[in-house]
Amino acid sequence: MHLVTIERADIYETIKVKSALVRLLGPLGGMATFVGPGERVLIKPNMLSAKPPEAAVTTHPAVLRGVIELVQEGGGVPLVGDSPGIGRFARVAEKSGMLEVVRETGAELVEFAESMEVPGEGTFKRFELARPYMEADRLINLPKLKTHEMMTMTCAVKNLFGAVVGTGKAAWHLKAGADREMFARMLLEIYQLRKPDLTIVDAITAMEGNGPGSGDPRAVGLLLAGTNAVAVDVIAAEIAGIPRKLLYVERMADKLGLDGADRSTIRTIGMPVEEARVSNFRLPHISDVQWGLPPFLKNRLRHYLTSRPAASPEKCRLCRICVEACPPQAIEVRDGKLHFDYHRCIRCFCCRELCPDGALDVKEGALLRLMKKYL
Ligand code: SF4
Ligand code: SF4
Numbered sequence: 001m002h003l004v005t006i007e008r009a010d011i012y013e014t015i016k017v018k019s020a021l022v023r024l025l026g027p028l029g030g031m032a033t034f035v036g037p038g039e040r041v042l043i044k045p046n047m048l049s050a051k052p053p054e055a056a057v058t059t060h061p062a063v064l065r066g067v068i069e070l071v072q073e074g075g076g077v078p079l080v081g082d083s084p085g086i087g088r089f090a091r092v093a094e095k096s097g098m099l100e101v102v103r104e105t106g107a108e109l110v111e112f113a114e115s116m117e118v119p120g121e122g123t124f125k126r127f128e129l130a131r132p133y134m135e136a137d138r139l140i141n142l143p144k145l146k147t148h149e150m151m152t153m154t155c156a157v158k159n160l161f162g163a164v165v166g167t168g169k170a171a172w173h174l175k176a177g178a179d180r181e182m183f184a185r186m187l188l189e190i191y192q193l194r195k196p197d198l199t200i201v202d203a204i205t206a207m208e209g210n211g212p213g214s215g216d217p218r219a220v221g222l223l224l225a226g227t228n229a230v231a232v233d234v235i236a237a238e239i240a241g242i243p244r245k246l247l248y249v250e251r252m253a254d255k256l257g258l259d260g261a262d263r264s265t266i267r268t269i270g271m272p273v274e275e276a277r278v279s280n281f282r283l284p285h286i287s288d289v290q291w292g293l294p295p296f297l298k299n300r301l302r303h304y305l306t307s308r309p310a311a312s313p314e315k316c317r318l319c320r321i322c323v324e325a326c327p328p329q330a331i332e333v334r335d336g337k338l339h340f341d342y343h344r345c346i347r348c349f350c351c352r353e354l355c356p357d358g359a360l361d362v363k364e365g366a367l368l369r370l371m372k373k374y375l
Contacts, residue, residue, distance in 0.1 A: 002231035002260050003028060006239075006270040009204050010221045012053070012062040017204070017223075021066045024200070024225045027269040034198045035138060037075035042110070042136030043067055044196070046144045046159050048212055049086035049353075050095035056207045056217035059144045061097035063202040063223070067142060068105045078105070081132050082162045083112035085169060086213070086354055115165040122189045122256075133163040134194055141196035141229060145203040145220065145236050147211035149284040149349040149362075151180065152246040154212050155236045156199045156229035157191050157253075164190070170350070174327040178306070178346040184252035191229060192258075199232045200225045206240070208282040210362075213353040220278050222271070230260030238263075238273055240281040285362045304365040309351050311338040315359035322351035322360065 005027050009020035025031055035041055045059035053060050064080065071078040080102050084092040089111040093099040102109045112130035120126055133139070143159035151158060164172060176183035201224040209215035222239065226232040230253045237247055244250060253261035260266065285307050316338055323331045323338075330344035331351060352360045 001267045002226060002228040002265055004224060004226040004228075004231055004235045004266055004268050006235070006268055006273070006276050007223045007225075008221055008271055009223045010219075012060050012204060014062050014065055017062045018066040018069060020223055021063075021070060021200070024223050024270070025070070025198075028198070028225060028227065031070040031074045034140065035071050035074035035076035039076045039137040040079060041071045041076040041138040041140060042079045042081055042132060043071070043107075043140045043142055044082060044133065044159065044162060045080065045098065045142040046146075046154075047082035047084045047089070047092045047096060047098065047162065049084060050088075050091045051213075052095060053097045054205075054217065056144065056146070056205045056215075057213055058092070058096040058098070059142050059202045060204065061101045063200070063204070064098055064142065065101045065105060067140060067200060068101065068107045071140070072105070072107075076138065078107040079110045079132065079136060080107055081110035081112055081130070083130060083165045083169075084162075085350075089113075112162065112165050115168065118193055120189055121192065123185055124189050127190060127193065128165065128168055129163045129190065129193065130165050139194060139196045139198075141199040143199065143201055144206065145201055145224075145240065146207035147209060147215050147282070147284045149210055149212075149352065150347070151184065151248050152283065153233070153237055153240070153242055153249075155201060156196075156232040157187055157249050160191050160194075160196070160229070161187055163194070170325065170327040173346060173348045173350065176346075180248045181252055184248040185256070187249055188230075188253055188256065188258065196229055198225065198227055199229045201232060201236055203236065203239070206281075208240075210284045210352070214358065215284070216282070218278070218281065222276055228260035230258055231266045232260075234260065234263055234266060235268060235273065239276050240278060242281070242283065246283070285364065306347050307362045307364045308342055308345060308347065309340065309349060309360045310363045311340075312359050312361055313337065315357050317357060317359070319356070321354050321356065325350055325354050
């Protein structure tokens with residue numbers, strides 16, 4: 001059985017968060033189970049972009065502080081690291097409040113800048129992953145529960161994509177293309193190469209709507225923990241009420257027969273799931289209804305069955321950030337306007353995540369609109 005603990009934590013107040021963390025980890029043996037004296041413990045929060053804690057884009061600094069202090073009390077040496085999807089690491093650390101916590105606690109901030117080659121053990125034969133991520137003695141995964149326009153949810157497994165350094169992320173988007181199942185497989189293969197010793201989810205304030213960068217904060221009031229990241233994701237999705245058919249990572253984990261994917265092998269401790277469940281958790285736009293279609297139909301009907309990004313001319317300043325970041329180079333500026341090549345576009349929605357002005361909307365294909373009525 002895989003254990004996932006659930007604990008109530010309503011506000012980001014340092015003392016309250018820390019005592020909730022102690023209660024959360026108790027049934028798993030406490031932090032001492034995961035940290036040995038002198039061990040270098042890498043804590044991997046969600047550092048997606050330079051947003052303040054109240055935007056709910058990044059793991060909250062109060063949760064980070066609590067985890068750092070528990071690691072220190074266990075005799076471990078805490079390192080805090082990531083490679084942001086958007087923007088400079090130093091700026092993200094500062095704006096998210098994590099830099100201050102790191103300075104005040106004496107932890108070490110580690111930018112994932114150097115990568116090392118790691119042979120793949122599944123479909124993908126080779127990965128380039130951050131060296132500090134691979135070489136730390138212990139790994140504590142510290143995701144935030146958020147919606148995700150491409151994968152529906154980002155939590156424990158998706159947070160580990162930060163181990164891919166900088167522009168390597170865009171390359172993986174490009175390699176997987178519009179195939180969300182392939183992307184999910186890649187995320188799971190990264191997870192299997194370096195499984196976290198412990199995952200703690202910040203769901204005190206989660207993100208609903210059009211996450212991971214542009215959704216809305218949603219008070220959920222919970223912390224979750226477990227040693228199996230797949231199982232933690234399964235429970236997080238159940239609490240948020242996200243149907244399995246929309247969860248690409250969990251469905252792929254099931255298909256691959258990974259530990260933790262089967263709900264009947266997970267036992268929850270602490271607050272019962274029925275009590276923890278949140279109602280009306282708003283999901284992102286459903287961007288894809290191609291499940292189960294044969295590839296030749298997927299390709300022909302793609303335009304009608306998927307959502308696609310579209311610029312709002314009143315808001316777009318033509319700053320070109322999206323143009324430069326688009327993995328397949330499907331965006332160009334012509335005649336003073338943004339143009340999208342939808343045959344190239346892989347529907348990763350990185351452009352929407354990156355646009356500083358919220359100038360990109362989502363347009364739904366005609367068949368998608370029709371089919372959503374029956375979903
Ligand atoms: S246009 Fe946007 S959604 Fe399409 S591939 Fe480029 S970044 Fe991804
Ligand atoms: S990032 Fe936003 S504002 Fe800049 S060009 Fe793209 S859509 Fe326009």
